[in-house]
Amino acid sequence: xxxxxxxxxxxxxxxxxxxxxxxxxxxxxxxxxxxxxxxxxxxxxxxxxxxxxxxxxxxxxxxxxxxxxxxxxxxxxxxxxxxxxxxxxxxxxxxxxxxxxxxxxxxxxxxxxxxxxxxxxxxxxxxxxxxxxxxxxxxxxxxxxxxxxxxxxxxxxxxxxxxxxxxxxxxxxxxxxxxxxxxxxxxxxxxxxxxxxxxxxxxxxxxxxxxxxxxxxxxxxxxxxxxxxxxxx
Amino acid sequence: xxxxxxxxxxxxxxxxxxxxxxxxxxxxxxxxxxxxxxxxxxxxxxxxxxxxxxxxxxxxxxxxxxxxxxxxxxxxxxxxxxxxxxxxxxxxxxxxxxxxxx
Numbered sequence: 001x002x003x004x005x006x007x008x009x010x011x012x013x014x015x016x017x018x019x020x021x022x023x024x025x026x027x028x029x030x031x032x033x034x035x036x037x038x039x040x041x042x043x044x045x046x047x048x049x050x051x052x053x054x055x056x057x058x059x060x061x062x063x064x065x066x067x068x069x070x071x072x073x074x075x076x077x078x079x080x081x082x083x084x085x086x087x088x089x090x091x092x093x094x095x096x097x098x099x100x101x102x103x104x105x106x107x108x109x110x111x112x113x114x115x116x117x118x119x120x121x122x123x124x125x126x127x128x129x130x131x132x133x134x135x136x137x138x139x140x141x142x143x144x145x146x147x148x149x150x151x152x153x154x155x156x157x158x159x160x161x162x163x164x165x166x167x168x169x170x171x172x173x174x175x176x177x178x179x180x181x182x183x184x185x186x187x188x189x190x191x192x193x194x195x196x197x198x199x200x201x202x203x204x205x206x207x208x209x210x211x212x213x214x215x216x217x218x219x220x221x222x223x224x225x226x227x228x229x230x231x232x233x
Numbered sequence: 234x235x236x237x238x239x240x241x242x243x244x245x246x247x248x249x250x251x252x253x254x255x256x257x258x259x260x261x262x263x264x265x266x267x268x269x270x271x272x273x274x275x276x277x278x279x280x281x282x283x284x285x286x287x288x289x290x291x292x293x294x295x296x297x298x299x300x301x302x303x304x305x306x307x308x309x310x311x312x313x314x315x316x317x318x319x320x321x322x323x324x325x326x327x328x329x330x331x332x333x334x335x
Contacts, residue, residue, distance in 0.1 A: 015253065104292075
């Protein structure tokens with residue numbers, strides 16, 4: 001399994017710091033935050049494979065945070081940490097799409113094993129799922145045909161435009177770094193590709209302009225993010 | 234302190250256990266000392282979060298009676314029953330200071 005990138009949000013500083021170290025020792029990359037708002041900001045700025053959320057936290061509780069996160073990426077797996085094994089908490093979490101639960105105090109090894117199991121399941125699901133087209137708002141994109149339909153108008157894309165839009169769709173609501181985009185399109189991240197990338201992003205923005213449900217954001221120093229506005233994806 | 238649970242939770246890693254205990258001894262007294270101020274400010278939300286966090290930490294090191302006191306106060310605060318909380322916090326802080334051996 002590749003090195004999974006985890007977002008771990010728990011206000012209990014001591015144990016969570018050590019859990020982070022433990023998970024890193026097991027080969028995970030972990031970003032640790034200690035309140036809900038900081039966790040949400042981190043989620044918006046980077047791409048993660050899984051989130052571990054405490055429920056009771058300052059600034060934003062784990063349930064609210066999970067709702068916000070699922071609005072950005074409905075497929076991201078979430079593991080909740082609960083203070084007590086409250087049935088109501090479990091039900092509420094499951095309603096929000098939680099993939100698993102751990103009751104505090106929890107074993108670090110158990111957390112790791114559960115994370116690994118979820119990621120295996122997700123990966124298997126991704127392998128068996130073949131996406132032949134993407135739809136949002138008033139648009140439909142077929143990468144095989146290199147065809148984009150926006151508000152009834154059909155646009156025939158070039159190979160590079162189609163590759164770039166596919167990369168955006170695969171990273172929807174997540175950061176697509178400039179390097180990842182260049183590697184995805186041209187197989188390298190040579191500096192001189194940067195200008196071409198800007199041009200292709202501008203072209204896609206122009207094609208998608210007629211659809212208010214979608215927008216390609218510039219993230220200074222990082223790359224881009226294709227966002228589907230609420231309820232449009 | 235009873236560290237058997239912590240040993241279990243940390244997969245028997247003595248270094249992790251030792252580090253937890255060191256951090257616990259440094260930080261928990263400060264966190265406990267901050268509780269009366271939250272009461273005074275009637276910042277019940279922050280108090281509840283602090284109690285919640287302390288409760289789990291006491292559980293980790295087997296100080297279950299203290300954890301139980303935290304749990305009870307947290308439950309009262311969350312239920313809006315805050316009339317007796319300042320007194321309970323004050324008693325708790327005093328008892329903790331008397332019994333705490335860093």
